[in-house]
Amino acid sequence: MSDDAVDKGKRRFLVQMTTIVGGAGAVGLAVPFVRSMNPSARAEAAGAPVAVDISKLQPGEMVTVEWRKKPVWIVNRTDQNLADLAKLEDKLADPASEGSIQPEYAKNQYRANDKNKNILVMEGICTHLGCSPKYRPEIGVVDFDSDWSGGFFCPCHGSKFDLAGRVYAGVPAPTNLPVPPFRFIDESTVLIGVDPEGVA
Ligand code: FES
Incomplete structure (x- = not known):
């Protein structure tokens, strides 16, 4: 893939609207409730934490x-996704996330906060050359894998990541996808950019 194509991939997420994706083969679609998730332009420019309402995020949705x-x-x-993660370790380059970026509290098999293991929070930038991988929640035979358990696929050069953002062995991406700091404010709100209380 040319550098130009990679740059276009990077640019795509910069202009991407907040979208929600769910279900096998679903395509991204704008959903009204996510409008409330957007921080103010000023807060965003300053890199302020972003509070996200996940109350309407159904199992399987992103x-x-x-x-x-x-x-x-x-x-x-x-829950099935979480159970499947344990079966993938032989296929992964760094199953224990030793060489990957995540807060200490997310350095576990699920790469999740103990308060809610089902919720994955992840930076959506390929660790190869910065394209934005696609959410591919399907299970079974897909166009790039004959035994897929759901995860993320980067079409730029074929890197694959599981549903904890852990990179498969033998693909160009060198490390797992990064997990940013995050905490749960309550059951339905995630704050991105801030560690849980009590974490230094
Ligand atoms: S940018 Fe090359 S595989 Fe993702």
Whole structure:
């Protein structure tokens, strides 16, 4: 892929509206409730934390918000998704996230905060050359894998990540997708950019 094409991939997420994606093969669509997720332009410019209402995010759905000019995904993983993560370790380059970026409290199999393991919060930028991977929640045979358990696929050069953002072995991306700091304000609100209380 040419550098130009990669740049276009980067640009795409910069202009991307907040979208919610869910279900096998679903395409992104704008949803009214996510409008309340957008921080003010000034707060966004300053890199302020972003509060996201996840009360309407159904199991299997993903929402994309912007934090510090980067796309951040929030995925409501199903219990089956969590169970499947344990079966993937042999296929992964860094299953324990030793060489990857995440807060200490998210350095676990789910790469999640203990308060709600189903919720994945992840920077949506490929660790290869910065394209924005696609959410591919399907299970089974897909166009790029004959035994897919759901995750993210980067069409730029074919990198694959599981539903914890852990990179598959043998693809160009060198590390897992980064997890930003985040905390739950309550059951239905995630604050991106701030560690949980009590974390230094
Ligand atoms: S940018 Fe190359 S695989 Fe994602």
